[in-house]
Amino acid sequence: MSPTSITILGVTGGLGHAAALAFRDAGWTVKGFARADRHPIQGIEFIVGNAESTDDLRRAVEGSDVVLNALNLPYHQWGNGAAEALMTRAIAVSHGKTMLFPGNIYNYSATDRIITPALPQHPQTYRGTIRKAMELQLESASHAGLMRAIILRAGNFYGSPLGGDFFDQLILREAQKDKVCLNPKRRIPNAWAYLPDFASAFVTLAGQRETFDAFETFHFRGHLATANQTFAAIQKAVPHRRLKQTNYPWAMLRAIGVFSPLIRGLVEMRYIWDHELGLADPRLDAILGENFGTPHEKAISTVAQRSFG
Numbered sequence: 515m516s517p518t519s520i521t522i523l524g525v526t527g528g529l530g531h532a533a534a535l536a537f538r539d540a541g542w543t544v545k546g547f548a549r550a551d552r553h554p555i556q557g558i559e560f561i562v563g564n565a566e567s568t569d570d571l572r573r574a575v576e577g578s579d580v581v582l583n584a585l586n587l588p589y590h591q592w593g594n595g596a597a598e599a600l601m602t603r604a605i606a607v608s609h610g611k612t613m614l615f616p617g618n619i620y621n622y623s624a625t626d627r628i629i630t631p632a633l634p635q636h637p638q639t640y641r642g643t644i645r646k647a648m649e650l651q652l653e654s655a656s657h658a659g660l661m662r663a664i665i666l667r668a669g670n671f672y673g674s675p676l677g678g679d680f681f682d683q684l685i686l687r688e689a690q691k692d693k694v695c696l697n698p699k700r701r702i703p704n705a706w707a708y709l710p711d712f713a714s715a716f717v718t719l720a721g722q723r724e725t726f727d728a729f730e731t732f733h734f735r736g737h738l739a740t741a742n743q744t745f746a747a748i749q750k751a752v753p754h755r756r757l758k759q760t761n762y763p764w765a766m767l768r769a770i771g772v773f774s775p776l777i778r779g780l781v782e783m784r785y786i787w788d789h790e791l792g793l794a795d796p797r798l799d800a801i802l803g804e805n806f807g808t809p810h811e812k813a814i815s816t817v818a819q820r821s822f823g
Contacts, residue, residue, distance in 0.1 A: 706810075
C-alpha cells in the first residue's frame, strides 16, 4: 500500500514526535494534534485542541486514513475511568479508520518472562488492569466493524528525539557528575525500545494494514539488556569520561510516594525492573525484516552522547 495520511494524537510527546518524523520521512501526509505546538516539525500540519473535547479530536482526524493514539495521562491521573474515557473519545472519532496504539508490558504478570501476543494477560498492578481494559475497548470496536486497530507492544521507551524521557530523567539524571543509575548487582535483563525504531515499525505496519485482520497485536522485541550491558554501552560511547554505576533510589522514592501520587505510581511498577519481561514475536520480526532496527550499543551511544556531551 502506498503512503497515505495520518493524524498523530499527542504529537508533542516523545512517541508522538518520533512517529511524526518517521511517517513524514516515509512520505505520508502527517497532521499532529496537541494543546500547543511545543516542538514544531517542518512539513507537518499542527492542529491545536484538547483531548477532552470529542469535537477537537474529530476535527484533528478528519481526512486521515490512520490515527496514532499517542495520548497519555500522567500516572496519577489514570484512575476513576479517566484513561478509559480518553480511549472512548479517540475511538468515537476514528470510525472507518485504522488506529495505531502503543501497548506496554503492564498487562502481564511478573512471572511471565517471555511475552508473546498469544500469552494470556494477567496484570500485576492496578495500572496494568487499566491498560488491559483500554486494549479491550479497541478490540471490541474492531470486532464490531467500527474501525481497524493495531497494537504494537514494547518495553521501556528510550531515545526520544526530544530528550527528557525515563532514560534521561532517571538513569542519566546525574550524567554531569559522571554517575549512571544502573545497579551493577542487578543481573536481570530488561526490555527496551529505541523510539526511532519503534516509530519505524509503526510505519511498516500502517503501510500493510489492509493485509491484517481488523484487530491485531504485535510485540516489538527491541533490546533485552542487563544493567551492566547498558552501562558498558554508555561508557563505550563516552570513553573520555570515567563513569560510575549507582543504585536506583527505591527507598527514597517510596518515602516521596507517600506524598506524591506520581512517584507512588512509579514505585508500583518496580516489578518491571525486578523481573525479566522480554518480548517475542516471530511474525513481526518477519514483517520488519532481518536487518531492521538499530543495534543496542549504537542506540545507547546516541542517547549517551547527547547527555554527556
